[in-house]
Amino acid sequence: MLENEKKLTRWEVAFEELKNSQSSTISDVHKVYSSIELSLNFLGSNTEHKMLLMLCALFPEDFDILIESLLRHAMGLGLFKVVGETWKARNRVYSLVDDLKRCCLLLDSNVPGCVKMHDIVRDVVILVTFKTDHRFMVEYDIKRLKKERLNDISAISLILDETRWLEDNLEFPSLQLLQVQSNEEELPEHFFRGMKSLKVLSLQKLYIPKIPSLFEASTCLHTLQVEYCNVGDISII
Numbered sequence: 544m545l546e547n548e549k550k551l552t553r554w555e556v557a558f559e560e561l562k563n564s565q566s567s568t569i570s571d572v573h574k575v576y577s578s579i580e581l582s583l584n585f586l587g588s589n590t591e592h593k594m595l596l597m598l599c600a601l602f603p604e605d606f607d608i609l610i611e612s613l614l615r616h617a618m619g620l621g622l623f624k625v626v627g628e629t630w631k632a633r634n635r636v637y638s639l640v641d642d643l644k645r646c647c648l649l650l651d652s653n654v655p656g657c658v659k660m661h662d663i664v665r666d667v668v669i670l671v672t673f674k675t676d677h678r679f680m681v682e683y684d685i686k687r688l689k690k691e692r693l694n695d696i697s698a699i700s701l702i703l704d705e706t707r708w709l710e711d712n713l714e715f716p717s718l719q720l721l722q723v724q725s726n727e728e729e730l731p732e733h734f735f736r737g738m739k740s741l742k743v744l745s746l747q748k749l750y751i752p753k754i755p756s757l758f759e760a761s762t763c764l765h766t767l768q769v770e771y772c773n774v775g776d777i778s779i780i
Contacts, residue, residue, distance in 0.1 A: 579648075579663070579664055579667040579668075580667055580671055582646060582647070582648060583596070583648075583667070583668070583671055586646075591622060591623075591635070591639055592639055592642060592643060594617070594620075594622055595613060595617065595636070595639045595640070595643065596643060596648060596649075596660075596668050597668060597672050597679045597698070598613050598616050598617065598698075599613065599649065599658070599660045599665070599668075600660065600665045600668040600669050600672065600679065600681070601679060601681060601698060601700035601720075601722050602660075602700070602722075603702055603724065604662045604665065605659070605662060606659070606660075607652045607653075607654040607657040607658075607659060608652070608657055608658050608659065608660070609656060609657055610636060610637065610640060610656055610657065610658055611633075611656065612745070612768070613636055613640075613658075614629075614632060614633055614636045615743070615745075615766050615768055616720065616743050616745070616766065617632065617636060618632050618765070618766065619720070619742050619743035619765040619766030620719060620720060620742055620743055620765075621742070621765070623635055640658050644658070648660075648664055669681055678695060678696045678697050678698075679696075679697060679698040679699075679700075680696060680698070680699055680700070681699075681700045681702065682699060682700070682701055682702075694714070694715065694716055694717060695717050696715060696717065696718060697717060697718065697719050697720065698718070698719060698720035698721070698722075699715070699718060699720070699721055699722070700722040700723075700724075701721070701722070701723045701724070701725075702724050703723070703724065703725040703726065703728055704726055709723070709725070709728055709729070709730060709731055709734060710731065710734075711731045711732075711733050711734060711736075713734070713737050713738070714737035715737055715738050716737065716738075716739060716740060717740055718738050718740060718741055719740055719741060719742045719743065720741070720742065720743040720744075720745075721738065721741060721743070721744050721745070722743075722745040722747075723745070723746050723747065723749060724747045724748060725747070725748050725749050726748055727748060727749070727750050727773065728748075728749055728750065729749070729750045729752065730746070730749050730750065730751045730752070732752070732753060739762075739763075740763055741763060741764055742763050742764060742765045742766065743764075743765065743766040743768075744764060744766070744767050744768070745766075745768040745770075746768070746769050746770070746772055747770045747771055747772070748770075748771045748772065749772045749773070750772070750773045750775075751769070751772055751773070751774045751775060752775040753775055
């Protein structure tokens, strides 16, 4: 118990440095990163806590993360064994968020129903996660993503601006979660053909000419979230 308290105190000191990082220089960045990684290890076998952190890290820096979006992602991936009982899963997600706030791994948001993650915590979570069996990654350049051919990746967050665009022929046979945030970029017709294991698909600010292209994603698809998108042909619905 005393050892656990020492670990928590060490992380709290590091977190104070994080909070002041914009106004003063962090004396030892490696120490801060190590402290955050230590805090992740401190979660031990709490898989749900770790997975929720991974989901939070998929959102952009300094983002107000809607807890309901975390719920949809988590249920789509099957993180909670509560079939048909969404209210239980929702309560569990809110409980996990509170736990992670107490560990200083998540922060309060000024937006109701949202939570935030410090940028440096997010960076460490992404780095640590990429080394695990649940390989998550955030990418800003789809050309590099296409070139790397990461066949064993589990989740990808694509954050594109007006200088980036989507391409066809992406092969990610093990991909279970895809989140795309763009600036009214057009979704290629056969964008999802190489993603046959996809369970969660979240699209924001895209132009989707034909809804049928979404149904090429996967027969395993559990969660489809489409927000602020310009949708064309919806006759299939």
